[in-house]
Amino acid sequence: MIVKNFFIHLSENQFLNKAAQNYGFKLGAHSVVAGTNIEEAIKSIKELNAQGISCTVDNLGEFVHDKAEALAAKKQILGVVDAIQKHKVDAHISLKPSQIGLDIDYDFCKDNITEIVERAAKYNIFINIDMENFARLQPSFDLMEELAKDYDNVGTVIQSYFLRAQDDIKKYSNFRLRIVKGAYKEPDTVAYQTKEEIDANFIKLIEYHLLHGKFTSIATHDHNVINHVKQFVVEHDISYDKFEFQMLYGFRKEMQVELAAQGYNFCTYIPFGTDWYGYFMRRLAERPQNLNLVVKQVFTK
Numbered sequence: 001m002i003v004k005n006f007f008i009h010l011s012e013n014q015f016l017n018k019a020a021q022n023y024g025f026k027l028g029a030h031s032v033v034a035g036t037n038i039e040e041a042i043k044s045i046k047e048l049n050a051q052g053i054s055c056t057v058d059n060l061g062e063f064v065h066d067k068a069e070a071l072a073a074k075k076q077i078l079g080v081v082d083a084i085q086k087h088k089v090d091a092h093i094s095l096k097p098s099q100i101g102l103d104i105d106y107d108f109c110k111d112n113i114t115e116i117v118e119r120a121a122k123y124n125i126f127i128n129i130d131m132e133n134f135a136r137l138q139p140s141f142d143l144m145e146e147l148a149k150d151y152d153n154v155g156t157v158i159q160s161y162f163l164r165a166q167d168d169i170k171k172y173s174n175f176r177l178r179i180v181k182g183a184y185k186e187p188d189t190v191a192y193q194t195k196e197e198i199d200a201n202f203i204k205l206i207e208y209h210l211l212h213g214k215f216t217s218i219a220t221h222d223h224n225v226i227n228h229v230k231q232f233v234v235e236h237d238i239s240y241d242k243f244e245f246q247m248l249y250g251f252r253k254e255m256q257v258e259l260a261a262q263g264y265n266f267c268t269y270i271p272f273g274t275d276w277y278g279y280f281m282r283r284l285a286e287r288p289q290n291l292n293l294v295v296k297q298v299f300t301k
């Protein structure tokens with residue numbers, strides 16, 4: 001827990017974030033980040049597509065405090081939408097509302113995301129609103145609900161550590177949802193703190209959405225959960241086109257290919273861009289073993 005909190009704390013450090021951008025694409029991040037530009041990301045997507053794996057693409061960006069930065073991020077994401085269409089790859093978009101201005105002004109963010117969703121709708125590309133910390137949870141759900149009045153290519157994430165997640169999954173069951181454990185540090189007033197509680201809630205949420213909801217993305221590297229889902233769908237006669245497994249780029253690569261080869265829909269989350277620092281620190285928080293990647297990099301330079 002102390003190690004986890006240490007890395008989450010580092011992920012929130014804006015000075016280090018800037019320094020990392022300037023320092024370049026190092027510290028082992030390249031193992032879990034698919035390059036710094038769209039060309040590199042498209043190359044990774046094509047390689048995964050060739051193995052029967054679809055992708056969701058995240059043009060990394062954090063600590064957006066002014067409108068110019070948010071507009072630049074929107075432009076980049078529109079570029080990713082266009083690149084997916086141009087290269088005819090099997091991919092959709094994952095974006096964070098804070099990246100396109102949620103912390104600055106809700107309506108400004110709504111205009112930005114609407115432009116992205118509208119462009120993507122033309123090409124039949126799905127947009128996933130990634131979930132961030134608790135303060136941004138309800139505004140992000142609000143964005144999705146407002147967008148859903150005009151577009152059907154939008155969905156979001158349910159984080160199992162939140163005490164309110166069971167209510168949210170019922171409320172938003174008519175949306176395509178990605179279900180995860182949750183990556184941020186949250187207080188016990190809003191979130192479960194133990195692995196046992198979070199894992200138990202995760203299973204309940206997955207089962208509920210598989211039985212009652214629209215399409216379910218089960219996003220985890222946890223083989224116990226994956227094995228449980230495999231058995232659950234057989235027992236409840238849930239067809240394979242109702243769900244997919246998702247994992248992050250660079251994690252459990254063999255298992256990703258194996259699940260796709262077994263006939264499950266599989267989607268890899270492809271983060272790319274120069275703003276990789278916060279993403280990488282959160283991955284270290286989840287799995288300090290990833291430090292090996294950093295150590296290897298430092299000694300092979």
Ligand code: FDA
Pocket residue numbers: 129130131132157159180181182183184219220221222223246247248251252268269286287
């Ligand atoms: P967890 O880290 O709890 O690991 C459980 C067990 O699985 C481990 O004990 C180990 O046995 C095994 N394991 C895990 N990783 C392994 C590895 N690399 N190699 C071997 N064994 C391994 N969060 C969020 O708050 N908002 C979001 O929008 C998203 N989006 C998202 C998308 C996708 C595609 C993924 C996979 C995850 C997210 N997350 C997220 C992150 C998520 O909330 C969570 O923090 C991480 O996925 C870590 O939890 P896991 O379920 O993977 O297992």
